[in-house]
Amino acid sequence: MENTVRNKQVILRDYIEGFPKESDLKVVTASNTTELKVKPGSMAVLVKNLYLSCDPYMGIRMREPNPSTLALIDAFVPGKPIAGFGVSKVIDSDDPVFEKGDYVWGLVDWEEYSTIHPIGIFKIDININVPLSYYTGILGMIGLTAYGGFFEICSPKKGETVFISAASGAVGQLVGQFAKLMGCYVVGSAGSKQKVDILLNKFGFDDAFNYKEEPDLDAALKRCLPQGIDIYFENVGGKMLDAVLMNMKDNGRIAVCGMISQYHLKANERIQNLPFVIVKKIKMQGFVCFDFLNSFPKFLEFVLPCIKERKLIYVEDIVEGLENGPAALVGLFHGQNVGKQVLKVARE
Amino acid sequence: MENTVRNKQVILRDYIEGFPKESDLKVVTASNTTELKVKPGSMAVLVKNLYLSCDPYMGIRMREPNPSTLALIDAFVPGKPIAGFGVSKVIDSDDPVFEKGDYVWGLVDWEEYSTIHPIGIFKIDININVPLSYYTGILGMIGLTAYGGFFEICSPKKGETVFISAASGAVGQLVGQFAKLMGCYVVGSAGSKQKVDILLNKFGFDDAFNYKEEPDLDAALKRCLPQGIDIYFENVGGKMLDAVLMNMKDNGRIAVCGMISQYHLKANERIQNLPFVIVKKIKMQGFVCFDFLNSFPKFLEFVLPCIKERKLIYVEDIVEGLENGPAALVGLFHGQNVGKQVLKVARE
Structure with a gap:
C-alpha cells in the first residue's frame, strides 16, 4: 500500500430544503496528500472505510438546524463530509485498544480514510463468521x-x-x-x-x-x-x-x-x-x-444464533464506490433500495 | 312518601350529528304511575336517583353506532333514557346485598326512579363523611x-x-x-x-x-x-x-x-x-x-386522607332538577361548567 493518498470525501454542499437530491452532495478528491500514519502521542486511529450505511435519518441531518423542526442529532456541516455508521479497517493506531489490521464499526465520516478518536467505535470479532457489511445493519x-x-x-x-x-x-x-x-x-x-x-x-x-x-x-x-x-x-x-x-x-x-x-x-x-x-x-x-444500548449484549445473544441457523434472512442492497454514495443515499427517499442500503467503499 | 309516582326521564330523541344540542334530549313524565316496590323474587333493587354525573364521553354515546367512528361503549337508544354514573338511595330491594336506606353509586339511567339489577353498583359507606355527590366524581x-x-x-x-x-x-x-x-x-x-x-x-x-x-x-x-x-x-x-x-x-x-x-x-x-x-x-x-379498576382500593387509600386533610380541593358545578339535565350536559361541550358538572335530581 502507498504511504500517502489523496482522500476522497462526500461533502454536503449546503443545507437542503425539501427532498435530498444527488446534487446536494458532492464527491471531492483532496488536492493535498494525506500520510497514512497517525502522529505518535495523538491517541488517534487511522482507518480505511470499507462499508458505509445509508439511513433515512441522515436526510434530516442535511437540513438547517432549527429548534422548531425535527432534529435527532446534530446537523451535518455544509462544506464538510456527511457521516454515518460504517465498517472500517485499522491502518495505523496510537490507541492501545486498537491495532493495525483490526476491523471496527461505528460512526465515521463519508470518506476513504478517516483519522478518528475512537469514541463509540467497536472492535469486530472476526471469528464470528458473517459478512463485515452486517455491522452497518443487522449486527449494529x-x-x-x-x-x-x-x-x-x-x-x-x-x-x-x-x-x-x-x-x-x-x-x-x-x-x-x-x-x-x-x-x-x-x-x-x-x-x-x-x-x-x-x-x-x-x-x-x-x-x-x-x-x-x-x-x-x-x-x-x-x-x-x-x-x-x-x-x-x-x-x-x-x-x-x-x-x-x-x-x-x-x-x-x-x-x-x-x-x-x-x-x-x-x-x-x-x-x-x-x-x-x-x-x-x-x-x-x-x-x-x-435507548436500547444496554440491551445490546442480549440482542447479540439472540440474533447471532438466528443468523447462523438461517432462521433470519438479511437482504442488503450494496452499491459500490464512494462516487455512487449520493445516488444510494438519495435513492432511499424514493424507495429505490431493496433491503438494507449499503455503500461499499473499498475491498476488505 | 307516596307509594306510586309518575317517573320523569331524560330521553334521547334521535342520534345526533355534530355537537349535542338541548333539543336532542327531551324530559318526559310517564303517563302511567309506577309503584315504589320491587317484585318479590325479582332480585331487583328500586332506587331513587339523587345525583347524576355529566361527562364528555356521553356525547359520543348520543351518536349512531358506526364501526369506522369512535365508540367507547354502546350508544344510547333513541326514545330511551340516557345513562351515566350516579348516586342513588335504595327505596326497596329484593337483593339481599342491598337494603332500604342504603346509598349506592354506579351506572343508572337518567330518571327519578330506577329499577336495577345491581351489577356494577357499589354501596356507599356513609361513615366516610364526604358529600354524596363526590361519588359521581372524585370518589368514583x-x-x-x-x-x-x-x-x-x-x-x-x-x-x-x-x-x-x-x-x-x-x-x-x-x-x-x-x-x-x-x-x-x-x-x-x-x-x-x-x-x-x-x-x-x-x-x-x-x-x-x-x-x-x-x-x-x-x-x-x-x-x-x-x-x-x-x-x-x-x-x-x-x-x-x-x-x-x-x-x-x-x-x-x-x-x-x-x-x-x-x-x-x-x-x-x-x-x-x-x-x-x-x-x-x-x-x-x-x-x-x-383499565385501572384493580387500583381502585389503592386509589381510595390515597385520596380519602387527602380529602380529609384538605390537601385536595374538589370543585363541583351542581345544577338542580332533572329538567335542567339537558342544558347541564350540553354545556360541557361549550366549556360552561366550572369544575365537575353534576346534576342534582333529588334531596337526600
Missing part, C-alpha cells in the same frame, strides 16, 4: 432498533397481528422475521411488486401489499387484517398511519421507528384519526436505537 | 381516571413539568393537584379568566393561561414552560395537542384521557406534529378508567 444499530422497538416497545405475544410499513427495508425485514419467530401473524407494506414478493417468499410474511397500488389503504388493511392490528411498527407516517389508527385493536401498540414520508415535506401531512388513541387505548411510542 | 370513575392516568401512564417524578388542558374540569383539577403533591411544576389551560383564577388560586397551579385569549398556543406554552413539557395530560385534542407536541421534552409522556374538542366535529382536526413522537421519544397512550 439497525438490528438493535428492530429488536428494541419490537420486543421492548411492543411487548408482542404469540398469535398477535403485526403490521409493518416499509417492511422490506433495513429495519422492517428484521421486525417481520422477529414477529414470525414470536408466532405472530405478520403483514407488511412496501412500494413495489418485487418488494412484496420478497416479503412473502423470502422473509415469510403471512401477507403483504404494494401501497402504491392500493387506492384505499384502509381497505387494504381490512382485507389483510380483518380482525385488526395489535402491533404496528411505524416507519413511514402520513396517510399510512392515519389508515392504521382506524384499524388498531384495543390495547394496540405502535412503535414509532421512523416517518420517512414526512421528513422532507414542506409541511407534515396532517393526521386526523388520533382520537382512536383514546377509544382503542393505544400506546404509541417513539424511540431511537440508543 | 373521575378520580380513578385522574389517578390511573397520571400515576400509572405518566410515571411522574418530582421536579418534572406537567401541562394539563381543560385543567379546571372534573379530571384536570385532580391531575393538577396530584402533580403538585408529587412536587411537579404544573401549568394548566382553561377557557375563561374565572377558570384560570381558580387554577392559580384554588388548585395551586404554578401557572395557567386562557387558551381563548392566546392567538399562538405554541408561544403560550413556551412562555409558561420554557424548558418544555415532561408530562401532558390530554383532555382536548386538536390544535392544543399539535402545539404541545412541539414543546415536549425528550422521553415525554402524553396520557390521552380525552379529546373533547374533536368528538362532535364533522371531521377531526388534523395534527401535523406527530413526527416529534420519534425525535423526542414520546410515549402517548390512550386509556379509560376501567
Whole structure:
C-alpha cells in the first residue's frame, strides 16, 4: 500500500430544503496528500472505510438546524463530509485498544480514510463468521432498533397481528422475521411488486401489499387484517398511519421507528384519526436505537444464533464506490433500495 | 312518601350529528304511575336517583353506532333514557346485598326512579363523611381516571413539568393537584379568566393561561414552560395537542384521557406534529378508567386522607332538577361548567 493518498470525501454542499437530491452532495478528491500514519502521542486511529450505511435519518441531518423542526442529532456541516455508521479497517493506531489490521464499526465520516478518536467505535470479532457489511445493519444499530422497538416497545405475544410499513427495508425485514419467530401473524407494506414478493417468499410474511397500488389503504388493511392490528411498527407516517389508527385493536401498540414520508415535506401531512388513541387505548411510542444500548449484549445473544441457523434472512442492497454514495443515499427517499442500503467503499 | 309516582326521564330523541344540542334530549313524565316496590323474587333493587354525573364521553354515546367512528361503549337508544354514573338511595330491594336506606353509586339511567339489577353498583359507606355527590366524581370513575392516568401512564417524578388542558374540569383539577403533591411544576389551560383564577388560586397551579385569549398556543406554552413539557395530560385534542407536541421534552409522556374538542366535529382536526413522537421519544397512550379498576382500593387509600386533610380541593358545578339535565350536559361541550358538572335530581 502507498504511504500517502489523496482522500476522497462526500461533502454536503449546503443545507437542503425539501427532498435530498444527488446534487446536494458532492464527491471531492483532496488536492493535498494525506500520510497514512497517525502522529505518535495523538491517541488517534487511522482507518480505511470499507462499508458505509445509508439511513433515512441522515436526510434530516442535511437540513438547517432549527429548534422548531425535527432534529435527532446534530446537523451535518455544509462544506464538510456527511457521516454515518460504517465498517472500517485499522491502518495505523496510537490507541492501545486498537491495532493495525483490526476491523471496527461505528460512526465515521463519508470518506476513504478517516483519522478518528475512537469514541463509540467497536472492535469486530472476526471469528464470528458473517459478512463485515452486517455491522452497518443487522449486527449494529439497525438490528438493535428492530429488536428494541419490537420486543421492548411492543411487548408482542404469540398469535398477535403485526403490521409493518416499509417492511422490506433495513429495519422492517428484521421486525417481520422477529414477529414470525414470536408466532405472530405478520403483514407488511412496501412500494413495489418485487418488494412484496420478497416479503412473502423470502422473509415469510403471512401477507403483504404494494401501497402504491392500493387506492384505499384502509381497505387494504381490512382485507389483510380483518380482525385488526395489535402491533404496528411505524416507519413511514402520513396517510399510512392515519389508515392504521382506524384499524388498531384495543390495547394496540405502535412503535414509532421512523416517518420517512414526512421528513422532507414542506409541511407534515396532517393526521386526523388520533382520537382512536383514546377509544382503542393505544400506546404509541417513539424511540431511537440508543435507548436500547444496554440491551445490546442480549440482542447479540439472540440474533447471532438466528443468523447462523438461517432462521433470519438479511437482504442488503450494496452499491459500490464512494462516487455512487449520493445516488444510494438519495435513492432511499424514493424507495429505490431493496433491503438494507449499503455503500461499499473499498475491498476488505 | 307516596307509594306510586309518575317517573320523569331524560330521553334521547334521535342520534345526533355534530355537537349535542338541548333539543336532542327531551324530559318526559310517564303517563302511567309506577309503584315504589320491587317484585318479590325479582332480585331487583328500586332506587331513587339523587345525583347524576355529566361527562364528555356521553356525547359520543348520543351518536349512531358506526364501526369506522369512535365508540367507547354502546350508544344510547333513541326514545330511551340516557345513562351515566350516579348516586342513588335504595327505596326497596329484593337483593339481599342491598337494603332500604342504603346509598349506592354506579351506572343508572337518567330518571327519578330506577329499577336495577345491581351489577356494577357499589354501596356507599356513609361513615366516610364526604358529600354524596363526590361519588359521581372524585370518589368514583373521575378520580380513578385522574389517578390511573397520571400515576400509572405518566410515571411522574418530582421536579418534572406537567401541562394539563381543560385543567379546571372534573379530571384536570385532580391531575393538577396530584402533580403538585408529587412536587411537579404544573401549568394548566382553561377557557375563561374565572377558570384560570381558580387554577392559580384554588388548585395551586404554578401557572395557567386562557387558551381563548392566546392567538399562538405554541408561544403560550413556551412562555409558561420554557424548558418544555415532561408530562401532558390530554383532555382536548386538536390544535392544543399539535402545539404541545412541539414543546415536549425528550422521553415525554402524553396520557390521552380525552379529546373533547374533536368528538362532535364533522371531521377531526388534523395534527401535523406527530413526527416529534420519534425525535423526542414520546410515549402517548390512550386509556379509560376501567383499565385501572384493580387500583381502585389503592386509589381510595390515597385520596380519602387527602380529602380529609384538605390537601385536595374538589370543585363541583351542581345544577338542580332533572329538567335542567339537558342544558347541564350540553354545556360541557361549550366549556360552561366550572369544575365537575353534576346534576342534582333529588334531596337526600
